[in-house]
Amino acid sequence: xxxxxxxxxxxxxxxxxxxxxxxxxxxxxxxxxxxxxxxxxxxxxxxxxxxxxxxxxxxxxxxxxxxxxxxxxxxxxxxxxxxxxxxxxxxxxxxxxxxxxxxxxxxxxxxxxxxxxxxxx
Amino acid sequence: xxxxxxxxxxxxxxxxxxxxxxxxxxxxxxxxxxxxxxxxxxxxxxxxxxxxxxxxxxxxxxxxxxxxxxxxxxxxxxxxxxxxxxxxxxxxxxxxxxxxxxxxxxxxxx
Numbered sequence: 001x002x003x004x005x006x007x008x009x010x011x012x013x014x015x016x017x018x019x020x021x022x023x024x025x026x027x028x029x030x031x032x033x034x035x036x037x038x039x040x041x042x043x044x045x046x047x048x049x050x051x052x053x054x055x056x057x058x059x060x061x062x063x064x065x066x067x068x069x070x071x072x073x074x075x076x077x078x079x080x081x082x083x084x085x086x087x088x089x090x091x092x093x094x095x096x097x098x099x100x101x102x103x104x105x106x107x108x109x110x111x112x113x114x115x116x117x118x119x120x121x
Numbered sequence: 122x123x124x125x126x127x128x129x130x131x132x133x134x135x136x137x138x139x140x141x142x143x144x145x146x147x148x149x150x151x152x153x154x155x156x157x158x159x160x161x162x163x164x165x166x167x168x169x170x171x172x173x174x175x176x177x178x179x180x181x182x183x184x185x186x187x188x189x190x191x192x193x194x195x196x197x198x199x200x201x202x203x204x205x206x207x208x209x210x211x212x213x214x215x216x217x218x219x220x221x222x223x224x225x226x227x228x229x230x231x
Contacts, residue, residue: 035220045156045164045207047220059217095163099218105170106211106218107154111163 001110002027004096009115016086016119022079022096022112030054030074033099035108036081038092038117046092049081050099063089086119093117123147125208125223132229139195141226143208146189151210153191155184158205158225168193195228203230 008020020036036048049060049070058070069082079096093116097108125145133139143153152171156164166175168184171191183194195202206226212219 037220044225045209045222047222050218050220057217061219101218105152106213106220107166107169107209108156108164108220109166111165113163 002032002098004098004110004112006094006096006112006115009094009117011118011120012086013121014087014119018083018086018117020081020083020094020096020115020117022081024077024079024096024098027098027110029077033101034072034079035097035099036070036079037095037097037108037111038090039095039114040089040092043092048094051079083117086117088119091117091119123212123221125210125221127206127208127223127226129224130227130229132231133198134231135198135200137198139198139202139228141193141195141206141228143191143193143223144189145210145221145223147210147212148186148189148191151213153184153186154209155193156207156209158207159203164207198228198230200230203228 003026005023012018031053035050038046038048051058051070055072067085071080093114095114096112098110100107100109155168157167158164167178171186172184181196185192208223210221
């Protein structure tokens, strides 16, 4: 199923920007759809964005559309999430996750340990 | 996209049976998946396709689904089962897959 390791989380001021990274190993990276999922303090899981294996298709949850950008570097087996115009409500642990999508079956079969993003003045 | 609704908390004594439900209008058409999350850890898949257990999920965990409600049943709850449980499904009504999570259920083992 593979291994994922996030990095880049930090304390940032409202309106600021941050770039998260996720290093992957143990699976065919360029053939895998990948996603970011976040979890605000004491709250549930929220899907944020997904990207196709080639990187040509990206899509986002409504709360982050226009502010966040998901990308990948298949030569380095690395996934990124650029967070712009950050708001207090973006404070969360951000997980990268590997999608399993086969024959009508959709779930996340690998998760990283997460990286903390805190938006505060 | 649609929503999945979970009760916020369930409490049981060790050895008892815990039932955690997940409701959503699209569940008759989509499978449900269940994740277990312990404090400070990433979610872990414990049930897929409504009723299937991945390797490593103890047999005391069982999944079922009927109509708009899916249920995760833990028979003979153990202290180590204390965790948050999330149901998940997928909205495939558009060209993209939109991932949908329930709000989570905190299982407390008394």
